[in-house]
Amino acid sequence: MQSQEAPKTNDILLEARNLNKFYGTFHALKDVSMELKKGDIKVICGPSGSGKSTLIRCMNFLEIPEQGDVIFKGQKVEDSTKSLRALRSQMCMVFQSFNLYPHLTILENCTLAPIWVNKTPRKEAEEQAMHHLERVKIANQASKYPNQLSGGQQQRVAIARGLTMNPEVILFDEPTSALDPEMIKEVLDVMISLGNSGQSMVCVTHEMGFAREVADSVTFMAEGQIIETGNPDEFFTNPQTDRAKDFLSHVL
Amino acid sequence: MNGKFMSFIRGLYASPFSIAMTLFWAYLAFLTIPTVVNWAVINAVFVAEDGDGCSRSGACWAFIIARFDDFVFGRYPEAERWRIIVAFGLPLILALSSLIMSQKQRGKILFGSILLFPISVLLFMYGGVLGMEVVETRLWGGFALTLVIAISSIASALPIGILLALGRRSHMPVIALVSTTFIEVARSVPMITVLFVASIMFPFFVPEGVEVDKLLRTIIAVSLFAGAYMAEVIRGGLQAVDTGQYEASAAMGHGYWQSMRFIILPQALRISIPAIVNLFIGFFKDTTLVLVIGLFDLLNMVLSATSDPKWLGFEVEGYVFAAAVYFIFCFGMGHYSRHLEAKQKQR
Amino acid sequence: MNRQQISIVVQISTIVGLCLFAWFLIVTTKANLAAAGMSSGLGFLDEKAGFDVAFSLIEYSGDNTYWRVFLVGITNTLLASVIAIVGCTVIGFLVGIALLSRNPLTAGVARVYVETFRNVPLLLNILFWYFVILNLFPRVADSFDLFGIGFLNQRGLYLPLIEATPLGRLIMLAVVVVTSIGVFNYSKRQTEVTGFGIFRTGWIALISCTVIALLLWIGVIGAEVEMPAKSRFNITGGISIIPELVALIVGLSIYHGAFVAEYVRGGLLSVAKGQSEAALSTGLTDWQSMRLVILPQAMRVIIPPYISNNLNVVKNSSLGAAIAFPELVNIFAGTSLNQTGRAIEIVLMVMAFYFTISMLISLVLNIYNKKVQFNER
Numbered sequence: 001m002q003s004q005e006a007p008k009t010n011d012i013l014l015e016a017r018n019l020n021k022f023y024g025t026f027h028a029l030k031d032v033s034m035e036l037k038k039g040d041i042k043v044i045c046g047p048s049g050s051g052k053s054t055l056i057r058c059m060n061f062l063e064i065p066e067q068g069d070v071i072f073k074g075q076k077v078e079d080s081t082k083s084l085r086a087l088r089s090q091m092c093m094v095f096q097s098f099n100l101y102p103h104l105t106i107l108e109n110c111t112l113a114p115i116w117v118n119k120t121p122r123k124e125a126e127e128q129a130m131h132h133l134e135r136v137k138i139a140n141q142a143s144k145y146p147n148q149l150s151g152g153q154q155q156r157v158a159i160a161r162g163l164t165m166n167p168e169v170i171l172f173d174e175p176t177s178a179l180d181p182e183m184i185k186e187v188l189d190v191m192i193s194l195g196n197s198g199q200s201m202v203c204v205t206h207e208m209g210f211a212r213e214v215a216d217s218v219t220f221m222a223e224g225q226i227i228e229t230g231n232p233d234e235f236f237t238n239p240q241t242d243r244a245k246d247f248l249s250h251v252l
Numbered sequence: 253m254n255g256k257f258m259s260f261i262r263g264l265y266a267s268p269f270s271i272a273m274t275l276f277w278a279y280l281a282f283l284t285i286p287t288v289v290n291w292a293v294i295n296a297v298f299v300a301e302d303g304d305g306c307s308r309s310g311a312c313w314a315f316i317i318a319r320f321d322d323f324v325f326g327r328y329p330e331a332e333r334w335r336i337i338v339a340f341g342l343p344l345i346l347a348l349s350s351l352i353m354s355q356k357q358r359g360k361i362l363f364g365s366i367l368l369f370p371i372s373v374l375l376f377m378y379g380g381v382l383g384m385e386v387v388e389t390r391l392w393g394g395f396a397l398t399l400v401i402a403i404s405s406i407a408s409a410l411p412i413g414i415l416l417a418l419g420r421r422s423h424m425p426v427i428a429l430v431s432t433t434f435i436e437v438a439r440s441v442p443m444i445t446v447l448f449v450a451s452i453m454f455p456f457f458v459p460e461g462v463e464v465d466k467l468l469r470t471i472i473a474v475s476l477f478a479g480a481y482m483a484e485v486i487r488g489g490l491q492a493v494d495t496g497q498y499e500a501s502a503a504m505g506h507g508y509w510q511s512m513r514f515i516i517l518p519q520a521l522r523i524s525i526p527a528i529v530n531l532f533i534g535f536f537k538d539t540t541l542v543l544v545i546g547l548f549d550l551l552n553m554v555l556s557a558t559s560d561p562k563w564l565g566f567e568v569e570g571y572v573f574a575a576a577v578y579f580i581f582c583f584g585m586g587h588y589s590r591h592l593e594a595k596q597k598q599r
Numbered sequence: 600m601n602r603q604q605i606s607i608v609v610q611i612s613t614i615v616g617l618c619l620f621a622w623f624l625i626v627t628t629k630a631n632l633a634a635a636g637m638s639s640g641l642g643f644l645d646e647k648a649g650f651d652v653a654f655s656l657i658e659y660s661g662d663n664t665y666w667r668v669f670l671v672g673i674t675n676t677l678l679a680s681v682i683a684i685v686g687c688t689v690i691g692f693l694v695g696i697a698l699l700s701r702n703p704l705t706a707g708v709a710r711v712y713v714e715t716f717r718n719v720p721l722l723l724n725i726l727f728w729y730f731v732i733l734n735l736f737p738r739v740a741d742s743f744d745l746f747g748i749g750f751l752n753q754r755g756l757y758l759p760l761i762e763a764t765p766l767g768r769l770i771m772l773a774v775v776v777v778t779s780i781g782v783f784n785y786s787k788r789q790t791e792v793t794g795f796g797i798f799r800t801g802w803i804a805l806i807s808c809t810v811i812a813l814l815l816w817i818g819v820i821g822a823e824v825e826m827p828a829k830s831r832f833n834i835t836g837g838i839s840i841i842p843e844l845v846a847l848i849v850g851l852s853i854y855h856g857a858f859v860a861e862y863v864r865g866g867l868l869s870v871a872k873g874q875s876e877a878a879l880s881t882g883l884t885d886w887q888s889m890r891l892v893i894l895p896q897a898m899r900v901i902i903p904p905y906i907s908n909n910l911n912v913v914k915n916s917s918l919g920a921a922i923a924f925p926e927l928v929n930i931f932a933g934t935s936l937n938q939t940g941r942a943i944e945i946v947l948m949v950m951a952f953y954f955t956i957s958m959l960i961s962l963v964l965n966i967y968n969k970k971v972q973f974n975e976r
Contacts, residue, residue: 062876081884089882099877103895112891113881122791158877165881263703270702277704426610430617440910440957441950442917448932453942456628537720544921551723567734571727575719582718 012071013038013200014091014169019058019068021051028054029065030224036169036202041195043211043232044204046221047247052204055221056171059202060093073168089117092162096174098154100146100161106133107142110161118165125164132160136190152183156190163194170194172203206251212236220244302562315563316573323553323573326393328377335384336396339376343369366407373400389467393548395577401471401549402536406482408475410528413482418512420487431483438480443538446477451545470542478535485531489524490516523596529589533582550574628943635940643939644669650934652925654841665935672927673952679847679926680913686852687912688905691859698864709860716857722918725850729922732842742829749837750827756840757827761815771811778807843924847916855912859905866901867893899971903964910960914953927952 014036021029029051036042044052057063059070061077061084070077070087077087101109110129114120120128133139136156138149146154155175162170172191176184188210195201195214205211211218211232218235220227220243228240239245264274295310298317306312316323325333343365350361377400380386392400419431438446450473451466458464493516501511543552554570557563632639644666651661656674659667697709716724733753737743742750742757750757763771782802815824827837870893878888920929927949936945 060880062880084879085882085884087882088880091880093877093880095873095877097871097873099871099873101874101877101892101896103899112878113883116887116891117882161881260703263701266701273700273702273705277708424606424610426613430613436957437950437954440914441953442914442928444917444920444928445932445946445949445953448928448936449946452936453946456631456942457624459627460631460634533718537718540720540722541918541921543722551720551726555726567730571723571730575723575727578720578723579715579718583714586718 011038012036013040013073014059014202015071016055016059017069017071019055019065019070021054021058021063021065028224029058031068032221032224032226033068034219034226034229036200038168039198039200040216041199041201041214042203042217042219043215044202044219044221045206045208045211045247045251046227049223050221051224052221053173054224056093056173056202056204060088060091060171062093085117089113089165090167091169091171092165092167093171093173094155094158094162094175096177098146098151098158098178100154100158102146105143105145106138106149106157109146109157110164113161114164129160129164132163133157135163135193136160150183151179152186155179155183155187159187159190159194169200169202172201172205174204174206176205176207208236208248208251220247222247303564303566306566311569311572312563312566313569315557315566315569318563319557319560322394322557323550324395326397326548326553327391328387328393328396329391332379332385332387335376335379335387339372340396340399342372342376366403366410369407370404373404389465392467394553395550397467397542397547398536398539398549401467401474401539401542401547402532404471405474405478406528406532406535408471409478409482412475412479413486414517416479416483417486417490420483421490435480435483438477439484443474443477444541444544446473447541447545449473466545467547470545470547474535474539478531481531481534482528485524485527486520488527489520489522492523493519526589526593526596529585529592533585533589536585537578537582550577637940639941639944641944643941643944646939648935648938650938652930653923654839654844654925665931665939668935669927669931669948671925672929672931675844675924675930676913676916676919676926676928676952679844679851679919679924680909680916683848683851683855683912683916684909686848687855687859687908690852690856691905692863694856694860695863695867698860699867713857713860716854717861721850721854721915722921724854725846725918725922728849729842729846732846736842739833742834748826750829750834752834753842754834754839755842756845757834757837758840759827760825760836760838762825770814774810774814775803775807778810779803782806841924843919843922846922847919847924847926850918851912851915855908855915858908858911862901862904862908863897866897866899869900870896902967902971906960906964906967910957913956913960 012035016032016034019029019032020027032051032055034042034055044055046052054063058065061070061079064079072087072091075083075086077083100106101112104112107126107129110133111122111125114125114128115122130139130142133142136159138153138156138160141149141153141157146157149157159170159175175191176187179187184207188207191201191203191210192214203210203215215232217229218232219229220235220239220241222243227243228235230240235244236248239248263270265271290310292311295307296313297306297310298313300306300312300314300318303312303315306314321330321333325336328336346368347362347365350358350365353361375381376384377392377396378386378389416431416435419427420435422428422431447470450469454464454469454473497515497519498511501515506515539549540551542549543555548556551574554574558567558570629639645664647661648663648665648668649661652659652668652671654675655671656678657667657671659671694709694712697705698713700706700709736751736753739752739754742752745751748759782799786799825836827834827839874892874896875888878892879885883891916926917928919926920933923929932945932949936942939945
């Protein structure tokens with residue numbers, strides 16, 4: 001569904017190389033590396049405090065890693081306005097707490113970045129936004145304000161907001177953790193249909209059902225390190241490490 | 253600590269704009285700090301007989317030191333100044349003694365020391381009892397006067413404010429209307445006009461032959477004025493008390509005054525304490541306005557001292573000294589109020 | 600008695616009590632006035648004032664009436680307040696943003712500014728600036744020449760007086776109208792394209808002032824320019840801005856700027872961190888995220904205390920009386936009252952003026968709050 005660009009010699013879309021991140025003296029990421037191919041869906045799981053959110057926030061440079069590189073489409077990401085703009089306009093992020101703009105309507109939430117970052121004319125931006133809102137089945141609420149919607153609806157709007165930038169990658173940071181149980185499914189359904197359409201995604205999530213259904217690989221993190229990575233079937237049925245076994249016994 | 257220091261250093265050169273700002277501030281510091289230090293410390297004169305003993309290139313702190321007692325006590329007779337210390341000391345000792353009391357008694361003792369303050373000021377500063385001569389209020393002045401006006405006004409504003417706040421929230425339309433009107437009118441006019449009312453208009457309002465002391469008139473007027481502000485602060489506290497508390501006290505069969513006295517007001521006042529401290533800071537600063545009606549508070553004492561023929565031309569020192577005194581008190585109290593607020597939020 | 604009866608009794612006795620109190624005041628006041636041989640009423644407003652004021656926006660001389668003095672006082676109060684409001688807004692927003700700067704020196708300097716001026720009485724502040732101006736500025740004889748268009752000395756700031764011819768005024772009006780139409784159209788187009796308008800009043804003021812100044816410069820607008828001229832003891836002609844006004848405005852702006860800075864900081868901090876993260880993660884720049892996402896939300900928190908701050912500026916402009924700036928309290932509740940002795944009438948008129956301003960500002964605040972609530976739902 002997304003604009004498929006000309007195939008590249010190097011089909012690695014996003015790569016993290018030896019990332020290290022400190023909060024004061026706390027070592028949040030210890031030499032973490034991972035890569036994402038075009039069309040891949042990667043799920044990152046692990047206990048809280050394991051550094052999984054920090055990892056994907058570093059990929060978007062919302063947190064700036066002290067050491068290591070993020071490479072996006074073969075280009076090293078620099079901490080400069082130009083480089084970050086290039087990175088972020090092609091990569092969107094869905095947050096645990098939605099972070100919709102409360103002072104703007106649903107439609108305006110979805111047109112802000114296309115108009116200001118991509119300089120899309122307003123009419124066109126609105127048409128595209130409505131298209132994406134329809135994809136997440138919320139187009140009829142377009143003129144409402146975020147606080148008039150339920151959590152699940154807000155999260156779907158947040159996904160639509162990301163889609164309006166036609167991103168190469170979507171980063172999901174625990175998108176269902178703040179939701180009531182009955183709303184989780186509606187968000188997961190949207191995510192699954194996105195995955196089936198070939199969208200590249202990195203998802204930090206505990207929704208193992210989702211991981212089994214669409215993920216190409218599952219990465220397990222603990223204490224700032226990647227403990228193991230494998231395809232979902234193997235990971236869930238036969239985890240290699242004790243820590244992963246222990247974690248799965250608590251989650252599943 | 254190390255991490256904090258590192259992020260401090262990193263902030264200095266985080267972006268080109270940040271580097272430019274760092275350079276700008278460094279240049280500004282280079283320009284100003286030596287001048288200020290030279291003036292205030294290195295070239296300053298601390299001991300001198302009169303203005304001639306001071307140099308023009310440095311501050312003349314000798315002037316402040318020479319007149320310091322007057323800045324504190326005003327024109328109060330020198331032989332009687334111990335009475336001011338006693339008048340302020342008694343309530344202060346009582347207030348400090350609350351620190352060693354239990355939490356439960358502390359509030360009551362603090363409240364008591366505030367009530368004791370006007371009584372002890374009247375007894376010792378005014379005198380006329382226990383063989384102490386009467387010292388007319390026109391001789392009162394300096395920082396002592398500033399404190400007398402500020403503390404007495406806020407202390408009497410508290411009950412006025414409570415009544416007005418309850419009145420404004422009353423279900424009786426007449427009471428609510430009267431309270432609201434008073435609060436809104438008082439809050440909309442500048443304090444200077446209230447002082448004019450007290451000093452110029454008041455004599456017209458009382459029957460001939462009745463004379464009320466000018467200082468007392470001022471304190472009454474400022475109390476009523478501050479009461480309106482206090483009412484809004486306390487109303488905020490009353491609104492912050494959980495509605496469940498009102499319902500619970502009503503359900504237990506308490507009448508209006510009982511539930512206010514024992515359940516609602518104690519909670520509302522506790523919530524309001526930081527705001528009351530802030531209000532006090534505001535009125536403490538505003539006491540300087542009494543100079544327009546000819547009372548000699550700290551600022552007015554300092555200003556009049558600058559025209560002392562022995563010490564001419566040291567206005568800047570005077571302003572700096574007065575500003576420093578107000579700053580120390582207001583900053584200290586503001587800090588305390590923020591500390592209380594933070595403590596309340598933790599609960 | 601049941602509760603309803605108690606309520607009625609309490610209310611009736613309140614009314615009776617207040618009436619008795621008012622009656623007592625009126626009777627004693629009347630007796631006092633009669634004893635002093637004074638009359639009451641507003642008749643004195645038609646009498647000749649007979650004193651001069653140092654500064655007035657409207658025409659005034661000693662031959663005018665006390666009513667005119669009242670008007671002069673009001674215009675001077677409003678003039679000082681409006682300029683001070685602009686001043687403290689500019690200072691407040693700059694310092695408020697500086698308080699949150701990532702450069703620790705900038706944040707530190709801003710913090711020192713805020714703490715210093717919040718904790719020192721406004722009156723001291725104003726008196727200090729007045730003193731500085733009177734002492735550090737040159738005497739009249741050594742007036743400081745401002746690039747040939749004006750003078751600065753202890754008596755104030757002297758600038759050219761520009762009196763446009765009728766045709767010139769028409770041209771100026773036309774410039775403003777054309778600019779307004781242009782700016783409104785541009786803003787409308789911007790809104791269509793981006794969904795966000797621009798700061799119209801600011802642009803209109805900026806563009807029209809520049810164009811008018813330019814036209815004056817090249818002489819298209821016929822105007823008589825009266826340059827201030829220096830003689831040995833005085834400076835004549837032009838318009839003069841007296842040091843009292845400057846000191847009052849500087850003092851008010853600096854003092855209230857410190858408060859506005861805290862409101863701005865609080866408002867910016869009240870916007871959740873996730874908001875700027877969300878904005879940045881979609882590729883908006885720091886500045887765009889500030890303007891489109893953070894500020895609109897922060898403004899809702901900043902505006903209400905900011906509006907009350909402006910009321911305080913108007914009230915505190917009365918401190919001008921302490922340095923003899925001819926504002927309402929000084930020339931009306933001061934000089935006029937001393938001359939006529941009509942204390943009650945005059946103080947009530949002054950209070951009524953401030954009360955009206957206060958009500959107007961509350962009205963603005965209420966309208967704003969309603970609008971914001973409406974927008975969110």
